[in-house]
Amino acid sequence: MIFNSVEFFIFFSVFFVLYWFVSNRNLSFQNILLLIGSYIFYAWWDWRFLSLLIGSSLLNYYLGLGIWNSKTDKKKKGLLLIGLVQGLGGLVFFKYVNFFVDSFVSAFSFFNIDLNLHAMNLILPLGISFYTFRTVSYLLDIYKGKIEPSHNPIVFFSYVAFFPSLISGPIDRASTLIPQLEKNRNFDYDQAVDGCRQILWGLFKKFVVADNCGLITKLIFNDYHELPGSSLLLGAFYYTIQIYADFSGYSDMAIGFAKLLGFNITKNFDYPFFSQNIAGFWRKWHISLTTWLTDFVFTPLTIAFRDYGKVGLILAIIINFTTIGLWHGANWTFILFGFLHGCYYIPLIIRGTLSKKNKIADDKLLPSFSEFIYMSITFIVVMLTFIVFRSDTISQAVDYFARMFSSSFLSIPKLFNKTTTGFIIVLIAVEWLQRSKQHGLQITNISKPFMRKTLYFITILIIFIFGAFNNADFLYFKF
Amino acid sequence: MLTFIKKILAFTSIGIVLYIACLFVLGLFVPPSILPNIKYKPGNYGYMYTRLNEADTASRVDILVLGASHAYRGIDPREFKKAGWNVFNLASSAQTPIQTEYLLGKYIDSFKPKLIVYEIAPTVFSNKGVESTLDIMANSDLNSEMFKMALKSRDLWVLNTFFYAIGKKLADGKKNIKDNAGDDEDAYISGGFVQKKSLENTSSLVFDDKQIEFLESQKDAFERILAVASRKNVQIILVQAPITSEYYRSIKNMNEINNYFLSRKANAYYNFNDFMSLDSKAFFYDHHHLNQNGVQYFNKALLDKIQPFLKKN
Numbered sequence: 001m002i003f004n005s006v007e008f009f010i011f012f013s014v015f016f017v018l019y020w021f022v023s024n025r026n027l028s029f030q031n032i033l034l035l036i037g038s039y040i041f042y043a044w045w046d047w048r049f050l051s052l053l054i055g056s057s058l059l060n061y062y063l064g065l066g067i068w069n070s071k072t073d074k075k076k077k078g079l080l081l082i083g084l085v086q087g088l089g090g091l092v093f094f095k096y097v098n099f100f101v102d103s104f105v106s107a108f109s110f111f112n113i114d115l116n117l118h119a120m121n122l123i124l125p126l127g128i129s130f131y132t133f134r135t136v137s138y139l140l141d142i143y144k145g146k147i148e149p150s151h152n153p154i155v156f157f158s159y160v161a162f163f164p165s166l167i168s169g170p171i172d173r174a175s176t177l178i179p180q181l182e183k184n185r186n187f188d189y190d191q192a193v194d195g196c197r198q199i200l201w202g203l204f205k206k207f208v209v210a211d212n213c214g215l216i217t218k219l220i221f222n223d224y225h226e227l228p229g230s231s232l233l234l235g236a237f238y239y240t241i242q243i244y245a246d247f248s249g250y251s252d253m254a255i256g257f258a259k260l261l262g263f264n265i266t267k268n269f270d271y272p273f274f275s276q277n278i279a280g281f282w283r284k285w286h287i288s289l290t291t292w293l294t295d296f297v298f299t300p301l302t303i304a305f306r307d308y309g310k311v312g313l314i315l316a317i318i319i320n321f322t323t324i325g326l327w328h329g330a331n332w333t334f335i336l337f338g339f340l341h342g343c344y345y346i347p348l349i350i351r352g353t354l355s356k357k358n359k360i361a362d363d364k365l366l367p368s369f370s371e372f373i374y375m376s377i378t379f380i381v382v383m384l385t386f387i388v389f390r391s392d393t394i395s396q397a398v399d400y401f402a403r404m405f406s407s408s409f410l411s412i413p414k415l416f417n418k419t420t421t422g423f424i425i426v427l428i429a430v431e432w433l434q435r436s437k438q439h440g441l442q443i444t445n446i447s448k449p450f451m452r453k454t455l456y457f458i459t460i461l462i463i464f465i466f467g468a469f470n471n472a473d474f475l476y477f478k479f
Numbered sequence: 480m481l482t483f484i485k486k487i488l489a490f491t492s493i494g495i496v497l498y499i500a501c502l503f504v505l506g507l508f509v510p511p512s513i514l515p516n517i518k519y520k521p522g523n524y525g526y527m528y529t530r531l532n533e534a535d536t537a538s539r540v541d542i543l544v545l546g547a548s549h550a551y552r553g554i555d556p557r558e559f560k561k562a563g564w565n566v567f568n569l570a571s572s573a574q575t576p577i578q579t580e581y582l583l584g585k586y587i588d589s590f591k592p593k594l595i596v597y598e599i600a601p602t603v604f605s606n607k608g609v610e611s612t613l614d615i616m617a618n619s620d621l622n623s624e625m626f627k628m629a630l631k632s633r634d635l636w637v638l639n640t641f642f643y644a645i646g647k648k649l650a651d652g653k654k655n656i657k658d659n660a661g662d663d664e665d666a667y668i669s670g671g672f673v674q675k676k677s678l679e680n681t682s683s684l685v686f687d688d689k690q691i692e693f694l695e696s697q698k699d700a701f702e703r704i705l706a707v708a709s710r711k712n713v714q715i716i717l718v719q720a721p722i723t724s725e726y727y728r729s730i731k732n733m734n735e736i737n738n739y740f741l742s743r744k745a746n747a748y749y750n751f752n753d754f755m756s757l758d759s760k761a762f763f764y765d766h767h768h769l770n771q772n773g774v775q776y777f778n779k780a781l782l783d784k785i786q787p788f789l790k791k792n
Contacts, residue, residue, distance in 0.1 A: 020480055187480040196487070419515070457494055461501055465516050469635060 001044035002167075003199075003253045004206060011041065012257065019261060020187055027184050031154045034181075034261070038161035042126070045167075049125040052090070057160040059086055060135040064149035064156070067142045076143060083139040087132045094124050099330030127167040129327060131160055133292055138174040140296055147175050155181045162265075164257040168250050170268040170288035177265065185262035194442060195259030197456070201441040202252030204459055205245040207467030209427050212420040213242035215468055220415055221390055224400050228408030231415055232400060239390050240383040241424050244273065247286070252439055271435045273428070274360050276374035277353070278344040281382060289324065297323050313349050318342035328389075333397060337389045344381060360435075419466065499642050506646020517643045518636050521617040522658040525551065525572040526667040528618040529658050533669065537567055540590050541789060543713075544568040544671070545579045545704075546598030547611075549720040553769050554596065556670030558778035564789060568671030570598065571615065575608035576700035578615055581628045583707055594788050595708055595715040596781070597745075600767075601736045604693040604701070609634045616644055618656075631696065674771055675764050682765045686729035691736065705744050714788050717743070719750040721777055722767040723759035727752045749784050751777060 001007045015037045023029040043050045063083040070076045108114070138159075141147045150156040159177050220227060220235030227235075251268035258265045272284035282290050298320040305312030318339060325338020348354045360375070361367040367375065387404075391397035430440045441459065446452050502517075511519040522528045525548065541564040544554045550570030559566045567590060569582050579597070612632050616625060621644060629641045658667065666674045708715040717740050727733070740748045755777065757763070762773030769777055 187483070189480070189483055192480075192483050419513070453490065456490070457497060460494060461498060464498070464635060465505075465514055465639065467516065469516075 001041055003250065003257070004203060007044070011037075011044075012260075016260060025184065025186065027182075028154070030185065031152075031158050031181060034163075035154055035158045035161060038158065038163035038166060041163040042161065042166060045126050046123070049123075052125055052128075053131065053161060054157075056086065056090065056131070056135060057157045059083070060139060060160070061150070061153055061156045063139055064142050065151070067139060068149045080139055080143045084136060087136045087139075091128055091132045094122055094128055096326075096330045098122065130169045130171055131166060133171045133289075134160055134174070137171075137292060137296065141174055147178075150174075150178050150182075152182070162258075162263075164254045164261070164263075165265055168247070168254070169286075170251055170254065170266040171292055172266050172288065173292070177263070180263050188262065191259050191262070191264075194438075195256040197256070197441040197443070198252045198259065198439045199256035200456060200459055201439050202249040202256060203463055203467075204440075205249030205252065205427065207463050207469065208423050209420075210242045210246035210249055211468035211470070212417070212423065212466070213238040213245065215470075216415050216417055216420065217242055217390070221400075224403060227403075227414055228411045229404045229406045230409055230411045230413035232404035233409065234413045234416060236383050236387050236404070238420070240379070240386045241427075243386060243389075244269075245427065255439075267438065271431050273379055274375060274432065274435055275378050276360060276371060277348060277378055278341065278381065279348055279354055279356075281378055282341070289327065293320055293324060293327075310349050313354075314342075314346055317345045317349070321345075331392075332394050333388050333391050336394055336397075337385050340385045340388065423462075423466065502639060502642035503646040506643040506648075507650045511640075511643065511647070514639075514643070516636055517639050518613045519617050519640050519644055519647055520613070522656040523614065523617065524659050525614065526658045526665070526673050527571050527614050528656045529667050530569070530571070530671045531615075531619045533671065534567065534569060534586055534590075537590065540565045540567045540592050542566040542594050542596055542785070543583075543587070543590050543592035544570055544596045544598065545574070545583060546570040546718075547574045547600050547603050548572050548768065549600045549722070550574075550596075550598035551671055552673050552675060553598065553720040553774055553777060554781070555668065555672045555674070555771075555774050555778055557668065557672070558775060559782060562782055562786075564782075566670055567592075570671065571611060573603060573606060573608070573610045573614075575603045575606050575611055576697045576704060577608045577628060577631055578611045580700045580704050580707070581615070581624060583704055584624065587707065587711055587713070592713055594785060595713055596718055596785065597704070597715055598718050598720050599701075599740060600719065601691045601693075601730065601733075604697045605691050606697075607634065607694070608632060608697070609637055612637050613640055616640055621645060621648065674774075675768070677764050678770045678772060680723075680760050680763045680765060680770070684723060684725040684759055684766060686726055686766070688729050688731050690732045691730055693739070701743070709744065714746045716785055716788060717745045717748040718781065719752060721751045721755050721757050721762075721769060721773065723763050724752075724756070725759060726766045746788060747784070749781075751780060755780055 001011060015033070019030060019033055019037075023033060039050060039054075042053060060083055063079050066079045067076050067083075070079060138147075138149075142149050150159070155178060158181055159172075159174060162172065162177060165172055217235055217239040220231055220238070224232055224235065248269040255265055255267070266288045268286060268288050270284040270287065272281050275281040275284055298316055301316035301319055302313060305316050308315070319342075321338040321342030322335055323338065324341070325334040325336070328334040328337070345354065360371050384401075387400050388394070388397045391400060427440075434440045434442060441455075443452055443455060446455070505514065505517070506519075511517045530551070542559060544550050544566060547570060551568050551572075554566070554568055554570075556566035556568060569586060571578070571582075574582075583595075609632055612628060612634075613636065616629070616637070617640075619625075621641065626641060629637045632638075660666070664676050666676065668674055705715060719740075730736070737748075737750055737753075740750075757769075757773055757776060759766075762769060762776060764770040
């Protein structure tokens with residue numbers, strides 16, 4: 001059951017009525033309903049993995065209480081270690097064990113040693129990367145004394161399984177979501193309307209932009225060795241837009257559905273393509289993951305490497321970004337993707353402009369020439385790494401680059417699609433104009449309701465007439 | 480909150496009406512080629528426009544043929560005419576039971592057939608029938624039964640195209656449509672048959688094993704087709720036309736499929752793959768369509784099987 005399916009529409013409609021009407025705004029009833037709804041939502045995909053989600057929640061609930069109540073630091077550390085081993089161990093087992101086995105076998109076969117190890121036939125439980133990061137951060141925050149554990153199991157279990165963001169994030173921290181689960185929620189008309197707008201904008205991004213781009217990128221990346229360099233550049237461009245529109249579209253829908261239930265969850269994207277350097281880009285791209293890793297990987301590393309000056313900082317950033325890459329999946333392409341992004345930071349660190357926050361085209365309609373150039377450069381360098389990200393192997397990525405930067409680079413590209421490109425321009429233009437707002441359709445500045453409703457209707461019309469409905473899955477489901 | 484729900488419901492209701500109106504207006508003024516989710520292609524493939532025009536003016540026949548491309552490319556009325564039987568082939572590309580039910584309902588009273596030969600290619604039972612619904616929609620007049628068929632498909636392309644087609648047909652009037660002859664390889668033969676000129680089969684004959692799972696909606700439509708034939712006192716014979724032996728062997732649940740058809744309330748079921756052995760290169764033009772030589776062999780064998788049923792009347 002995915003957001004853009006008829007099943008989910010029916011599920012959510014029934015859930016919405018029960019949640020607001022039948023519950024009579026009773027907090028306990030709402031939370032129980034939220035938990036049951038989340039489990040139904042998850043079990044719809046594969047009920048067998050529900051036990052993993054429940055088991056993980058149960059263990060982490062008691063570990064959280066245990067860490068908080070422990071008198072000695074040693075016991076706290078022990079309990080935290082159990083939580084980390086269970087959470088990250090499960091993640092490693094399902095997501096990375098085959099990768100490590102294959103990599104070892106390949107490495108040893110280089111020296112003519114046959115390890116006789118075989119990869120296991122494992123199914124990656126949906127959303128495991130996302131809910132594991134929730135439980136791990138919960139324990140770490142309790143251990144550091146930043147938050148108190150939840151004493152209400154229904155609240156905690158609902159936090160772990162909160163269905164709007166269970167499958168593909170945003171990765172909400174306990175400090176954001178648990179307080180909202182613990183207090184009475186009243187229906188807020190404006191919040192609900194804005195939730196609907198955000199869902200609609202997410203659907204536009206997903207169906208009209210991402211899935212139409214996906215049709216072309218599939219052709220280009222599958223047959224890249226038959227196409228001229230200019231088409232491969234086009235493929236990289238369409239894929240960069242596809243992954244942004246797909247993932248940020250999903251996040252918009254998740255935030256929108258959460259708003260309809262009275263929650264404000266973490267913003268995951270903040271118009272990343274309007275960034276003037278790579279640091280700006282990562283402050284706006286997959287925000288919930290980058291802040292998580294900043295807190296639990298980057299910051300501890302910078303402390304550990306503080307005696308090594310800029311070299312230490314570079315090392316911390318490269319390890320942090322390689323971890324981001326590895327989080328996406330068990331493939332050297334993801335690791336290289338993260339590593340390259342880490343390397344992009346080196347000039348900023350050397351020049352000392354890492355933490356400089358450039359606000360772009362402040363209150364102006366258009367960016368200045370230099371802002372435009374910096375934005376374009378940032379987009380291009382990010383786009384180049386997405387070739388690695390999209391490729392099946394590093395050698396395929398290298399081959400793609402070699403063919404792209406060949407003599408056919410300046411030829412007329414094949415597979416250029418005017419309609420899709422037109423909608424990409426619409427997406428970029430709308431998001432540029434709305435960059436101070438939470439999403440592209442937050443059109444509260446249009447005072448006339450008729451005008452607002454006409455815009456919603458036009459968006460729906462475009463989705464149903466121009467949307468591509470043959471690729472319903474979201475790219476980030478597999479991560 | 481009630482205000483919110485009321486407003487959502489009002490917006491949805493008005494939105495649906497406006498959406499349909501917009502599709503109609505697009506049909507009047509905008510060509511379908513620039514609208515990706517509207518698949519309106521009259522005369523696109525398989526001569527459906529010509530076939531349905533002929534069906535609209537045809538009268539009584541002895542045999543009415545239903546089914547998908549195996550039927551309209553495999554059952555040649557000329558072969559049956561030689562034996563003195565009139566045949567009309569109402570089959571069309573990828574026609575599934577849902578569309579067959581619609582076409583049978585529309586034409587059974589005007590054709591008044593003695594016998595229905597229904598070619599039941601198993602693959603169409605696993606198909607939602609979108610391609611075939613769009614084919615019929617673009618090539619015939621629209622009516623309420625067609626709208627019901629469009630609704631059954633639960634497909635955005637079909638529903639969009641239905642409302643677009645209302646406007647488009649109004650805008651185009653009685654414009655003559657020319658069917659696509661498939662690079663001059665196809666020729667329409669009066670009676671609904673399409674003859675492929677090529678006799679050569681150059682397609683690959685290597686296939687992965689597969690299981691064909693029937694959709695419940697198609698099985699339900701199939702039962703209704705049998706019920707219509709029974710109600711109208713028309714004999715119905717189920718037939719599987721020959722396909723290449725390589726392709727046939729790749730379908731691993733054929734026993735189950737045969738048992739399913741044998742257990743239905745039809746007058747007979749003949750799977751010609753079980754008692755005809757045709758060379759895959761000499762009698763086919765691709766992996767599952769007979770060439771004209773194959774058609775002649777198959778039609779002769781089919782005629783032998785159905786003569787007793789025709790002579791009953």
